[in-house]
Amino acid sequence: xxxxxxxxxxxxxxxxxxxxxxxxxxxxxxxxxxxxxxxxxxxxxxxxxxxxxxxxxxxxxxxxxxxxxxxxxxxxxxxxxxxxxxxxxxxxxxxxxxxxxxxxxxxxxxxxxxxxxxxxxxxxxxxxxxxxxxxxxxxxxxxxxxxxxxxxxxxxxxxxxxxxxxxxxxxxxxxxxxxxxxxxxxxxxxxxxx
Amino acid sequence: xxxxxxxxxxxxxxxxxxxxxxxxxxxxxxxxxxxxxxxxxxxxxxxxxxxxxxxxxxxxxxxxxxxxxxxxxxxxxxxxxxxxxxxxxxxxxxxxxxxxxxxxxxxxxxxxxxxxxxxxxxxxxxxxxxxxxxxxxxxxxxxxxxxxxxxxxxxxxxxxxxxxxxxxxxxxxxxxxxxxxxxxxxxxxxxxxx
DNA sequence: TACCTTTGCGAACAATCATTCGTTTTGCTT
DNA sequence: AAGCAAAACGAATGATTGTTCGCAAAGGTA
Numbered sequence: 312x313x314x315x316x317x318x319x320x321x322x323x324x325x326x327x328x329x330x331x332x333x334x335x336x337x338x339x340x341x342x343x344x345x346x347x348x349x350x351x352x353x354x355x356x357x358x359x360x361x362x363x364x365x366x367x368x369x370x371x372x373x374x375x376x377x378x379x380x381x382x383x384x385x386x387x388x389x390x391x392x393x394x395x396x397x398x399x400x401x402x403x404x405x406x407x408x409x410x411x412x413x414x415x416x417x418x419x420x421x422x423x424x425x426x427x428x429x430x431x432x433x434x435x436x437x438x439x440x441x442x443x444x445x446x447x448x449x450x451x452x453x454x455x456x457x458x459x460x461x462x463x464x465x466x467x468x469x470x471x472x473x474x475x476x477x478x479x480x481x482x483x484x485x486x487x488x489x490x491x492x493x494x495x496x497x498x499x500x501x502x503x504x505x
Numbered sequence: 506x507x508x509x510x511x512x513x514x515x516x517x518x519x520x521x522x523x524x525x526x527x528x529x530x531x532x533x534x535x536x537x538x539x540x541x542x543x544x545x546x547x548x549x550x551x552x553x554x555x556x557x558x559x560x561x562x563x564x565x566x567x568x569x570x571x572x573x574x575x576x577x578x579x580x581x582x583x584x585x586x587x588x589x590x591x592x593x594x595x596x597x598x599x600x601x602x603x604x605x606x607x608x609x610x611x612x613x614x615x616x617x618x619x620x621x622x623x624x625x626x627x628x629x630x631x632x633x634x635x636x637x638x639x640x641x642x643x644x645x646x647x648x649x650x651x652x653x654x655x656x657x658x659x660x661x662x663x664x665x666x667x668x669x670x671x672x673x674x675x676x677x678x679x680x681x682x683x684x685x686x687x688x689x690x691x692x693x694x695x696x697x698x699x
Numbered sequence: 700t701a702c703c704t705t706t707g708c709g710a711a712c713a714a715t716c717a718t719t720c721g722t723t724t725t726g727c728t729t
Numbered sequence: 730a731a732g733c734a735a736a737a738c739g740a741a742t743g744a745t746t747g748t749t750c751g752c753a754a755a756g757g758t759a
Binding site: 544 | 705706707708709710
Binding site for chain 2: 333334336337417420421455457458461462464465467468469471472487488491492494495496498499500502
């Protein structure tokens with residue numbers, strides 16, 4: 312039960328990177344096993360099923376976003392600062408767990424029915440919170456006025472591509488990219504900033 | 506050879522929407538056949554293989570982007586107007602062929618080796634053309650200065666989400682969304698416009 | 700009507716999938 | 730060294746996959 316934990320984590324990590332590269336369905340247990348260096352049947356000494364791997368990756372990631380959203384939402388930051396903090400939340404998770412977050416973004420539809428349902432529920436709640444910050448800010452004249460749904464998707468997608476295209480880069484280069492992204496969104500959202 | 510063409514097109518259309526919904530690997534020939542209303546084996550009277558369907562969808566879409574890029578690149582529009590035209594190109598394709606473009610975006614990695622290679626070649630060429638317009642515009646002071654790679658990804662991703670989240674909407678509602686997106690990008694890129 | 704091509708069918712194929720099973724090896728604790 | 734639980738194995742299972750095959754409707758043309 313000591314080394315077991317390590318193997319388990321190793322399997323999750325290997326699976327996440329494989330799911331990112333090939334997709335969940337196209338990744339076989341034999342693929343995962345080979346990367347870990349054991350036989351496919353041996354995986355089952357550590358994990359319950361292929362689905363369980365996907366569930367764990369997705370829910371772990373979801374919790375991370377949820378905690379961040381809760382923290383930011385309940386803070387006493389201004390609406391623009393809340394959006395700024397949310398952007399940082401996304402970028403930090405993308406930098407630290409690029410594989411997990413890609414699986415979270417792209418492979419959630421292969422979750423089994425029960426987990427899929429609660430996943431979508433959380434996702435909708437997250438989106439609603441995000442939009443309500445935007446809406447409040449627009450009403451107070453802090454943001455440019457546009458459809459809150461469109462604004463939400465624009466911001467999210469300005470932030471979402473980072474973990475796809477970039478190989479692991481240095482923190483410095485990442486932070487330079489971060490500032491480019493942030494100022495782009497700021498101009499798009501505030502119109503008067505530089 | 507008369508009705509054959511219709512069936513063939515119907516199969517491609519059904520497959521594209523199924524690939525969009527479930528992904529290429531998770532979509533079986535039996536799934537496609539059932540939606541068409543025939544047996545799986547009957548599909549092979551019209552198409553050669555499952556892979557051929559994916560290849561056709563992806564290359565058809567790629568050609569559409571290529572033609573647009575060629576036309577815009579060779580025009581005598583200003584750099585900002587070229588970017589504006591490219592945004593329209595993406596939005597129009599997304600509106601007219603949401604299924605195909607989603608498959609093009611997400612399932613290309615399952616192309617067989619040969620087609621994958623030429624796909625990535627075209628994709629890189631497209632990206633290079635896009636960036637070179639941005640770079641030229643930055644040097645002339647027409648755009649805000651930032652990494653051309655980051656600018657490229659930001660623009661593309663501001664435009665890419667449309668075909669994911671929206672069910673078929675009216676042209677009017679789409680054009681309203683279009684103007685929200687365009688002005689967001691304009692502010693992000695030009696900083697001085699409204 | 701007779702002919703021929705297109706379209707569809709159902710059974711069958713080999714390949715591959717996730718998973719289970721009983722057994723053996725490993726490595727730690729006593 | 731003995732004992733024991735965790736970890737790994739190889740073989741096997743049933744299900745599902747894309748695809749093939751020989752054959753039957755269908756439907757237009759002569």
